[in-house]
Amino acid sequence: MGSSAAWGGLLLPGLLTAGTIGLWAASRLPEYLTALLFFAIAMILGIAPAEVVFSGFLSSAFWLVLSGFVLGVAIRKVGLADRAARLLAAHLSGSWPRMVGGVVLLTYALAFAMPSNMGRITLLMPVVMALADRAGLAEGGRGRIGLALAVGFGTFQLSASILPANVPNLIMAGAAERAYGAHFTYLSYLLLHAPVLGLLKGAVLTGCISALFPATPRKDIVAEAPGPLSAAERRMGLLLATTLLLWTTDAWHGIQPAWVGLGAACFCLLPRVGFLSGDEFAAGANIRTCIYVAGILGVTAVVVHSGLGAMIGDALLPLLPLDPARPGLGFATLAALTVLLNFVVTANGVPALFTPLAQGLAEGTGLPLLTVLMVQVIGYATPLLPYQASPIVVAMGMGKVPARDGLRLCLLLAVVTLALLVPLDYAWFRLLGWIS
Structure with missing residues (x-):
């Protein structure tokens, strides 16, 4: 009787969660509208208290996403990011792997200063396509397609190794904070993920693109002489340097990256000394996307509050080959599980589904809870199909990349990641003490 009552109490939260995630996966409605429907239905039916349903708006992830958009708009407006990108692009000629690797490195370097994936793609794609023109890479040719994919895949996949630079990261951090009170510092997260998921994966991505989309660029690309820095560019550069410094030292001063970003965003909006007007803020x-992020975090909170996550975990654990005596098997299983979850909820939704299960998965694998939470980063950063990562889809559209080419790169990169990078990641986790 008690079991039946428990299942009955989970029926409405389960249906609402499944319906919300299903609509996000199918993209039948705009993502923000699905989030608003979730809020409305949850409150009308009394599925959870308001502080649970709307907890996403209280999360640091929501405010960091909003701050990232403001910083991205300001950087583009003053011309600082465009100047930096063009200066770097002038040094990418010489060979095809060097050009591809330079673009991939550019996407990764920009992620440290510009939190928004979409903002970086919007900034870089015109610059990289102009570079393709100067390099003599024809419209629709393999080389041009390769550079466009370097922007999309480098922007999304490599930025997963930088805590504030990727929407799934922020959702994961917000969900972990809400569910378990877990907090991740900028430097510890970077040290854990940057060597393998950042640098090594960048090298693998460069190799895959160079092999799948061979091209012969011109070697006599002429650099454009940059003009002097404007006063706005100098002030924006100082603001970015200060923000990055505070992000990298959050373990010492105790201010979370979200509040550092929010302070920088507020400075950008100040009259006279800032960079953006009210209309530019509204447009940029x-x-x-902010409402969508809050909706995902709200779904996570409802799953935890209702006990649905624990029940799903109890049902899922017996089906997985988990053995506390074999941590390597548990690590590989969790990585594969999160890769497969991309099919159901796409990369942005994986943390909402996986994070509430982390406690049960930690008990089943014998791995620490924080380690289980971190393993999911490998999975949601490795889409098997382009639709599973919206920034990649946006980049393919801007670069006029055929779907089959994006699919080929997705599958090849996923195979290499699972076969080569996951074992290396396991060794790195052990070396740093995240796995005993």
């Missing part, structure tokens, strides 16, 4: 701050 993607409130739709």
Whole structure:
């Protein structure tokens, strides 16, 4: 009787969660509208208290996403990011792997200063396509397609190794904070993920693109002489340097990256000394995505509050080959599980589904809870199909990349990641003490 009552109490939260995730996966409605429907239905039916349903708006992840949009708009407006990208692009000629690797490195380097994936793609794609023109890479040719994919895949996949630079990271951090009170510092997260998921994966991505999309670029690309820095560019550069410094030292001063970003965003909006007007803020701050992020965090909170996550975990654990005596097998299983979850909820939704299960998975694998939470980063950063990562889809559209080419690169990169990088990641986790 008690079991039946428990299942009955989970029916409405389960249906709402499944319906919300299903609509996000199928993209039948805009993502922000699905989030708003979730809020409305949850409150009308009394599925959870308001502080649970709307907890996403209280999360640091929501405010870091909003701050990232403001910083991205300001950087583009003053011309600082465009100047930096063009200066770097002038040094990418010489060979095809060097050009591809330079673009991949550019996407990774920019992720440290510009938190928004979409903002970086919007900034870089015109610059990289102009570089393709100067390099003599024809419209629709393999080389041009390769550079466009380097922007999309480098922007999304490599930025997963930098805590504030990727929406799934922020959702994961917010969900872990809400569910377990876990907090991740900027430097510890970077040290854990950057060597393998950042640098090594960048090298693998360069090799895959160079092999799949061979090209012969011109070697006599002429660099454009940059003009002097404007006063706005100098002030924006100082603000970015200060923000990055505070992000990298958060373990010492105790201010979370979200509040550092929010302070920088507020400076950008100040009259006279800032960079953006109210109209520019309204046009550039993607409130739709912010609502979507808050909706995902709200779903996670409802799953935890209702006990649905624990029940799903109890049902899932017996089906997985988990053995506390074999941590390597548990690590590989969790990585594969999160890769497969991309099919159901796409990369942004994986943390909402996986994080509430982390406690049960930690008990089943014998791995520490924080380690289980970190393993999911490998999975949601490794989509098997382009639709599973919206920044990649946006980049393919801007670069006029055929779907089959994006699919080929997705599958090849996923195979190499699972076969080569996951074992290396396991060894790195052990070396740093995240696995005993």
